[in-house]
Amino acid sequence: MSDELLVGLDVGTTNVKAVVVDLTGRTIAVASVAQEISYPHPGWAQHNPDRMWELACQVIREAATSVENPGRIVGIAVASMGEAGVTLDVRGDPTYDVIAWFDRRTVAQTDRFAAAIDRDKLFAITGTEIQPIMTGPKLMWLRDEHPDIWARTSRFLNVSAYIAYRLGAEPSQEHSLASRTGLFDLRSRTWHPDLMEIAGLHTDVFGTLSMGGTRIGNVSIDASRQTGLPAGIAIGMAGHDHICGAFAGGVIRKGDVLDSIGTAEGLMVGLDAPVDDVTMGGRGFTQGAHVVPDKYYGLGAIYTAGASYEWARAALAGGKSHDEILVGAASVPAGSLGVVFLPHLRLAMFPELDSRARGAFIGLTTDVTTDVLIRSVLEGIAFEGRAGFGPLTQYAQLPRLSDIKVIGGTARNELLIQIKASVMNARQHVLQVEEATALGAAMLAGMAAGVYRNADDAIANVKYETTTHEPDSSLVPMYDGLFDEVYTAIYSALKPMNHAVFDMFMAGTVE
């Protein structure tokens, strides 16, 4: 094996991370810094693009310069959060902040878009419903609310492509991220003219399209100075963070199942071709183009998985360490004394997409303590995973799940993964890949640099350990009962209440 190195960058909601790996995927160096977010209004969240580039440079430099002989680095690629990007003027300077992926300011634009096209028809084209988080409505919002800024805007790049562009790449769009705009035709892999017209956008704003692993440029001398990378090395096209992580986990084709759990959680099945059943969309699932050329994936997303735990930790157990909190939660009997947590802290995807959904703790008594609430949060995250995987595997025409690969930062929460095993009644194989998203990006960089022949060759070269959590069969019937009789009933029982509350408190924040 040669001693060449690859860099994968993961620009996420919580952190910006750079990882240097060798060609077996072994981590040689890693650097991370907290992502910066501002909250200018309730329901709004945004990142400063220049600052984001600075953070990227900082972590790349820290990782790249810490390895022996950084000259061995032959390529870099950038994975990013799904539905966020930068608007640029003709000179390539940002015209507005990056609207964070989970921002909810675009409800009016989304409603307008949705009214203009049949839901099933849209799903048949794009593999998604139109949602407030998607990049299409975000651009419509900017045009509606800030026509002056829009007039100066000539190009939109997803965060992944923007950072690549700053590194020296050509401005270009990748298929997995294009799949998150609401405008991309999944089967022809082009911008759909009818949808572009509904959004009032011109294809010029997106520029060219490239598949993951394509070489889209070389690190510029200027970027080399800022990042410490060798000038001229390959910049590979990478894409949506979850999908890059799936690639690192070897999940690219039918039969491959992945649970990618972090702040958000992606429930994923690999697909060789898009699912034709459009009811999939009405039930909160999407499908899209994989970062691996010509492959697809089916995805269910839980927007607040690890985020629910982090919320509970901050709100209820401030000042305690993770270990203390999890020891406390582990001491609570399974079933959390009958407290059930619904993790729709930002929106719901199962059993349907609902941007007015809200979370809940149901079943509180005076016996309930912080430990009980934390355990109920972990169980709620697991129930939500079950609520998603059930129908998703049916759409993918897979048998009942018995084995699930697990990656992501929250996979380190062993109590959660153990609970998931029992709630799902399926073995959880935690892939000991430290930074799957960044590794997936690095693998795509390796394809761009020519050190891997193709995606299968990259997967074959990359090695890591796996830890397996078995279900506790004594708990399976109890969790089955709670899931069937209570958990699945909570969403619909709360729906009218949550919509009323949303309309009272959030409607005013949508300009």
Next chain:
Amino acid sequence: MTYLGIDLGTSSVKVVAVSPTGTVLQVRSVPYATSHPESGAAEQDPDDWWQAVGETVRGLETEIRSQISVIGLSGQMHGTVVLSESRQLLVPAIIWSDVRGAEDSMLLTETLGKPAIADEIGTPLAAGFQAVTLSWLRRTNRATFDSIGYVMLPKDYLRFRLTGELSTEPSDAASTGLLQVHTRDWSDVMLKAVGIERRHLPRIGKSAALSGVLTHEAQAHLGLSRSARVCGGGADVPLAAIASGVTNLGQVMVTLSSGAQATAHVDASSVDFPLRTHTFASALEPDHGECGWYVMGATMACGSALSWFAQSVLGDRSISGQVLSEMASEVAVGADGLIFVPYLSGERTPHMDPGARGAFIGLTADHDRRHMARAIIEGTTFALADALELVVGLTSEPNDIVVAGGGAKSSIWVQVVADIVNRPVRTSPVADQSAVGAAVVAAAADTGRPVSEVGQSWASFGPDVFPHDEQATTYQNLRRVYQAFYPAFASHFPTLRS
């Protein structure tokens, strides 16, 4: 001349000495223990009461003790003291919080039927009510039951020790579940159902009538230099309302304590046939043109929900109500859509469902502990508003709402009450209300003035707190959501309990 109010509470006896114009001269309190010899039991030793009363009164200033002329008694409601024919205690007092009779309560209710119970005693039966405790005793300890010579309420046992007299008055008698609500006399239907006869029960006198004089032994026990007369007194709840001047139709007292209560006097014995509220005889005198009954709706969780939050969720029992109020005041009205459903220990009014459970709904990642504190204040007040609405339905549209109890010290909580009920409210600064109410009754017995008149003239209030239109509208909308919760989830509570 000085009036003495003695309130035999659940955890302590409280004594207030009051001047004829209503000035509280001295307050003293001595605690006693509750024992739990088996699961669900709550017993107290009546001798402990007697010793605590002696210690409390003897500790008053000599000058005050020498002036005492009339003593009024207030007491914890519902409980049971049984004496033999020779007037000896048979078993420890079984107080209101004893739940061993839960099954007997259901049996009695099923046997008689809810509408009959409503029309007979005006109140749902619950474990701890004397009627239920007697049924339980008959079922589980027949020998003791058959030896009963006399049965009485806690404060009437105190009267027995003070004066040798066996008597009660309508307001406490009502709390036994054995008093005919319309006639304010013992209910033959209930006596028969429980297996007790009139001869076992004390005579019912008027609250503001003299019921006896101190025995020499009692005078010495209390450290009084001369004898004093003892009047009927009353149950702690109506006496608290009377001490806050809440005696007339149209007035409602809202008490924010461990649970919350809405209490209003009424001039006729109107009852809620589904038994979601309690209609009890009051210490006021209908024969003198006063409201002879009061209607009460009670919720299980109020201050107790905040205590739970501080202790069990935030893990710090030292966080005071004041600190929680300050946390709550940092977030906007409506807690950004977070709603707390306070049925942590089930709920009384309006659901009467001991198996109900609480919830936080409307939760988002933007909420933190400050929102939760505010939602708890708001949610317990929504529950109170439900109780208030049922009470108002049986009495009269409120023109005067008096907020009392520990929550009345929180200005944010009082504002939340005003906004949610969407009417002006005022606070009652009276501390030790039930003991002061007992002194009110003593003063009325001494002077012949109506109890309500004395109560009104002694009471004082904080300034009016007005609702804000916009906040009232927010709460009106949120309350609709709150009220949708129980019907949507009631069928799921049994699954959660298992």
